[in-house]
Amino acid sequence: MVSSTAPRTALLASRMRFEEKRLLEVLDRRGIPRTVIDTRTVRHHLHDTPPPWDLVLNREISATKALYAALSYESAGVTVVNSAAAIETCGDKWRTSLALRAAEVPTPPAALALTAEAAEEAAEEIGYPVVLKPLVGSWGRRVALLPDAAALRTVLEYSEALPSPLAKLAYLQRYVDKPDRDIRVIVVGGTPIGAMYRTSDGWRTNVARGATTTSCPLTDDLAKLAATAARETGADLAGVDLVEDADGGLQVLEVNHGVEFKGFQEAHADRVDVAELIVERLVLGIDKRMDREVGS
Numbered sequence: 001m002v003s004s005t006a007p008r009t010a011l012l013a014s015r016m017r018f019e020e021k022r023l024l025e026v027l028d029r030r031g032i033p034r035t036v037i038d039t040r041t042v043r044h045h046l047h048d049t050p051p052p053w054d055l056v057l058n059r060e061i062s063a064t065k066a067l068y069a070a071l072s073y074e075s076a077g078v079t080v081v082n083s084a085a086a087i088e089t090c091g092d093k094w095r096t097s098l099a100l101r102a103a104e105v106p107t108p109p110a111a112l113a114l115t116a117e118a119a120e121e122a123a124e125e126i127g128y129p130v131v132l133k134p135l136v137g138s139w140g141r142r143v144a145l146l147p148d149a150a151a152l153r154t155v156l157e158y159s160e161a162l163p164s165p166l167a168k169l170a171y172l173q174r175y176v177d178k179p180d181r182d183i184r185v186i187v188v189g190g191t192p193i194g195a196m197y198r199t200s201d202g203w204r205t206n207v208a209r210g211a212t213t214t215s216c217p218l219t220d221d222l223a224k225l226a227a228t229a230a231r232e233t234g235a236d237l238a239g240v241d242l243v244e245d246a247d248g249g250l251q252v253l254e255v256n257h258g259v260e261f262k263g264f265q266e267a268h269a270d271r272v273d274v275a276e277l278i279v280e281r282l283v284l285g286i287d288k289r290m291d292r293e294v295g296s
């Protein structure tokens with residue numbers, strides 16, 4: 001049924017993956033007016049008249065492009081999911097850690113070092129083995145588990161040789177001796193909708209690296225931590241990564257803004273429909289969100 005109050009929706013993407021196709025299917029089935037914006041065609045003129053949409057579903061894979069598109073649409077009064085602020089926080093592991101720490105969300109000890117020398121000191125303080133991560137990145141790429149100072153020094157030499165000033169900063173995190181899996185919780189509009197285990201032979205358990213996904217019970221603890229992590233990083237749609245530590249506690253590793261949910265959907269078969277919930281809560285729930293923003 002077409003709702004007269006359905007928000008005029010645009011889906012921004014440069015690639016149509018499983019997730020984008022599912023979202024479009026649900027928008028169409030619900031008769032929500034929608035258009036697709038190919039990121040490759042996007043250009044914003046400073047004096048443009050506002051675009052004719054109420055909401056942009058920001059499905060651009062490149063975090064930089066997603067951020068600048070969000071900034072531009074938001075300045076024209078369009079609601080963007082995820083917002084520029086969320087991308088800025090979640091797209092940067094240190095900013096995410098700062099937000100989690102400020103909200104007292106359990107997260108492993110971590111440090112940001114501004115030089116290679118300081119990184120070596122910080123790693124000694126954290127203790128080996130230590131995890132070195134690029135500040136900006138995903139799919140487990142260049143996330144390195146380093147057994148000792150010699151290994152860290154070698155990797156830092158590579159970082160130093162990279163042209164980007166950001167790449168020379170070292171984000172270090174204490175290694176959590178977890179089982180052969182981690183946990184991903186998807187949070188939509190503040191509500192955790194389910195959890196999955198990502199199990200792998202390697203220590204990096206990203207789906208993009210071949211981890212298998214199975215459903216994980218969404219305990220109160222998991223739900224509370226994930227909801228807080230999503231709220232504190234400003235992500236309306238969040239993929240919260242957690243690990244179980246040796247004491248049975250949960251630690252939040254990071255919060256993702258560009259949430260892929262193919263593996264999650266497979267793990268939940270027909271019990272949870274992620275695209276359906278996104279449309280229900282974030283597209284059709286746009287008024288509630290705007291009230292909240294005005295009220296806050």
Ligand SMILES: Nc1ncnc2c1ncn2[C@@H]1O[C@H](COP(=O)(O)OP(=O)(O)O)[C@@H](O)[C@H]1O
Binds near residue numbers: 131
């Ligand atoms: N401190 C850590 N202790 C144990 N495992 C970790 C730690 N940090 C990352 N991992 C593993 O590596 C994977 C990728 O790390 P993550 O911080 O989520 O980066 P990315 O953004 O690339 O996914 C995680 O899903 C987890 O399996």
Ligand SMILES: [Mg+2]
Binds near residue numbers: 140206241254256
């Ligand atoms: Mg991750």
